[in-house]
Amino acid sequence: MKRRTLLTSAALAxxxxxxxxxxxxxxxxxxxxxxxxxxxxWTYEHDQARQKMEAHxxxxxKTIYQENVPESADAERAITQMALTGAxxxxxxxxxxxxxxxxxxxxxxxxxxxxxxxxxxADNVSTYSARFYEGRAVQGHIAGKMTKTNKIGYIASVPIPxxxxxxxxxxIHAKKVNPDVEFSVIWLYTWFDPAKEADAARALIENGADxxxxxxxxxxxxxxxxxxxxxxTFGQASxxxxxxxxxxxxxxxxxxxxxxxxxxxxxxxxxxESTDTWDGIGAGMVGIGExxxxxxxxxxxxxxxxxEALASGEYHAxxxxxxxxxxxxxxxxxxxxxxxxxxxxxxxxEGLTAEIPN
Amino acid sequence: MDxxxxxxxxxxxxxxxxxxxxxxxxxxxxxVEKSGVLNLGVEGMMITGAVVGFAVAVSNTSPGMGFVGxxxxxxxxxxxxxLLTQYLMSNQxxxxxxxxxxxxxxxxLIGKPFExxxxxxxxxxxxxxxxxxxxxxxxxxxxxxxxxxxxxLVVAVWAFLKYTRAGLILRAVGEAHDSAHALGYKxxxxxxxxxxxxxxxxxxxxxxxxLVRVPQWTEGMTAGAGWIALAIVVFASWRxxxxxxxxxxxxxxxxLQLNLQAAGADVPVALLSASPYLITILVLxxxxxxxxxxxxxxxxxxxxxxx
Numbered sequence: 013m014k015r016r017t018l019l020t021s022a023a024l025a026x027x028x029x030x031x032x033x034x035x036x037x038x039x040x041x042x043x044x045x046x047x048x049x050x051x052x053x054w055t056y057e058h059d060q061a062r063q064k065m066e067a068h069x070x071x072x073x074k075t076i077y078q079e080n081v082p083e084s085a086d087a088e089r090a091i092t093q094m095a096l097t098g099a100x101x102x103x104x105x106x107x108x109x110x111x112x113x114x115x116x117x118x119x120x121x122x123x124x125x126x127x128x129x130x131x132x133x134a135d136n137v138s139t140y141s142a143r144f145y146e147g148r149a150v151q152g153h154i155a156g157k158m159t160k161t162n163k164i165g166y167i168a169s170v171p172i173p174x175x176x177x178x179x180x181x182x183x184i185h186a187k188k189v190n191p192d193v194e195f196s197v198i199w200l201y202t203w204f205d206p207a208k209e210a211d212a213a214r215a216l217i218e219n220g221a222d223x224x225x226x227x228x229x230x231x232x233x234x235x236x237x238x239x240x241x242x243x244x245t246f247g248q249a250s251x252x253x254x255x256x257x258x259x260x261x262x263x264x265x266x267x268x269x270x271x272x273x274x275x276x277x278x279x280x281x282x283x284x285e286s287t288d289t290w291d292g293i294g295a296g297m298v299g300i301g302e303x304x305x306x307x308x309x310x311x312x313x314x315x316x317x318x319x320e321a322l323a324s325g326e327y328h329a330x331x332x333x334x335x336x337x338x339x340x341x342x343x344x345x346x347x348x349x350x351x352x353x354x355x356x357x358x359x360x361x362e363g364l365t366a367e368i369p370n
Numbered sequence: 371m372d373x374x375x376x377x378x379x380x381x382x383x384x385x386x387x388x389x390x391x392x393x394x395x396x397x398x399x400x401x402v403e404k405s406g407v408l409n410l411g412v413e414g415m416m417i418t419g420a421v422v423g424f425a426v427a428v429s430n431t432s433p434g435m436g437f438v439g440x441x442x443x444x445x446x447x448x449x450x451x452x453l454l455t456q457y458l459m460s461n462q463x464x465x466x467x468x469x470x471x472x473x474x475x476x477x478x479l480i481g482k483p484f485e486x487x488x489x490x491x492x493x494x495x496x497x498x499x500x501x502x503x504x505x506x507x508x509x510x511x512x513x514x515x516x517x518x519x520x521x522x523l524v525v526a527v528w529a530f531l532k533y534t535r536a537g538l539i540l541r542a543v544g545e546a547h548d549s550a551h552a553l554g555y556k557x558x559x560x561x562x563x564x565x566x567x568x569x570x571x572x573x574x575x576x577x578x579x580x581l582v583r584v585p586q587w588t589e590g591m592t593a594g595a596g597w598i599a600l601a602i603v604v605f606a607s608w609r610x611x612x613x614x615x616x617x618x619x620x621x622x623x624x625x626l627q628l629n630l631q632a633a634g635a636d637v638p639v640a641l642l643s644a645s646p647y648l649i650t651i652l653v654l655x656x657x658x659x660x661x662x663x664x665x666x667x668x669x670x671x672x673x674x675x676x677x
Contacts, residue, residue: 050589
């Protein structure tokens with residue numbers, strides 16, 4: 013009995029200690045990462061944004077993170093752990109954390125949760141994502157213009173709407189400038205496995221692709237393409253500038269810092285509410301990395317014009333007439349896709365040959 | 371289904387590249403397990419080899435030096451495991467898992483300054499005459515030296531275990547350490563040498579990933595290859611020749627499924643993706659059903675001269 017009293021008071025002292033310590037650090041923001049911050053892609057950008065956010069608040073916000081959290085039951089454990097450690101706001105930065113995030117959020121009503129790229133919300137769960145498909149449109153345009161073999165390889169990760177949107181958007185814009193273009197899609201069922209990503213790039217190149225687009229997190233496909241030569245690639249999630257000017261001719265850059273700063277500020281101010289944010293090139297959440305000199309001047313100019321049109325909202329990446337893969341009508345002439353359909357996109361557009369795995 | 375875009379020559383060549391890292395790590399672990407030690411830290415030693423090999427190769431612009439450095443680093447990392455398990459009698463499973471975690475952490479620490487750098491090119495060695503053969507020349511005889519080295523290593527390990535006295539002693543230590551001790555063999559020394567050899571091989575396998583197969587350094591880049599190597603040793607029922615078969619089968623199925631996808635084969639992708647693992651499990655089941663486990667009898671058991 014005595015020992016228990018001792019333990020309780022020790023725990024109390026610890027709790028008090030934490031509170032006292034937390035006075036200069038008003039809140040804690042937690043991050044759950046799918047890969048390591050050194051992946052050079054997706055997680056790297058989230059971690060950069062985390063650091064910028066911490067610097068912005070200059071000591072008022074403490075950040076913690078856990079890397080390499082699998083999208084399985086482990087995720088729930090990791091998020092729970094983070095909530096128990098005293099995080100006030102937790103960013104879970106991969107699609108597969110959707111259900112675990114909702115489950116943990118129910119148990120911690122006072123903690124705010126922010127889930128990236130998902131669609132399930134609750135009173136204390138917001139979702140946020142970027143319109144990467146706008147960047148994919150620019151890539152598709154360049155790819156369609158630049159390919160000589162008319163074969164474009166696409167390293168896809170997991171068949172979720174975000175990835176399917178990217179494939180569709182790239183295909184539509186490649187097809188628009190090059191009617192003969194064909195897409196080969198490889199599904200890896202992982203977001204991060206450099207060896208597999210490199211093997212996939214090699215398989216695509218050996219099958220005749222001279223443009224490789226990737227929707228996985230590491231720079232391995234860039235290295236494989238560079239080795240093969242005569243292949244162009246695009247940086248994914250991060251600039252991947254070390255592969256400039258060839259094979260990497262442009263990139264999609266995710267910029268999460270302004271969002272993280274705004275949301276954390278809202279927690280500090282007590283104005284945080286559950287929202288759904290989906291910003292694109294216009295709002296700056298999606299950036300287009302430098303288009304290198306390996307791209308001919310006119311193609312570069314067209315790509316930049318397309319980027320401007322997407323940013324200003326004058327042009328939408330999914331503008332009719334468009335048909336679905338099975339030949340049924342989707343969008344009439346001039347009609348643009350609504351966000352609901354895009355958010356749940358589970359079909360290919362007409363012309364793509366493979367099937368989406370389910 | 372049009373599979374004409376798959377070029378069998380390039381396919382086999384890719385298979386060899388893809389199988390080499392796990393082959394190197396698995397043949398090393400085979401020797402370790404033959405001596406009666408279970409080292410689960412292969413993943414950690416591989417990734418340390420990957421980062422050290424990359425760092426040395428970049429700093430000296432010499433991939434050859436990189437491989438030497440990687441082998442030394444892998445062996446060095448396995449040394450604490452050897453001392454802990456052999457002299458302090460710690461639990462091999464727990465120590466091995468600890469080794470893995472140390473390796474993963476250490477590698478990301480060492481690797482920080484090397485992120486985003488490029489590996490110096492590793493030349494391919496065209497074997498005279500043989501590489502001029504039609505088809506087979508490009509398929510089998512135009513690789514980098516590590517591919518040949520890994521195959522030669524498998525043959526060497528096989529010959530060592532089967533025909534040399536030292537190999538016989540190593541096997542004796544793994545089968546019945548008390549008897550070997552009674553005969554006057556230094557069980558601990560032999561096991562430590564085997565562990566160091568296993569570490570060096572895992573380091574080479576890791577360096578092959580960061581210098582040839584990917585080629586770059588990325589944190590966490592082994593992504594489970596060390597575990598596959600461990601599975602392949604069991605799969606091979608502790609025989610060197612079968613280790614090679616296992617590694618090439620695994621590498622082959624992995625690369626083939628990517629090629630089938632790239633060529634637009636009309637096979638369910640989820641099934642293709644899971645196929646390397648499914649086939650591994652299937653073969654393991656067949657081996658178990660035949661009852662031929664052939665695991666060294668002292669595998670994983672600690673040894674102390676007083677018992």
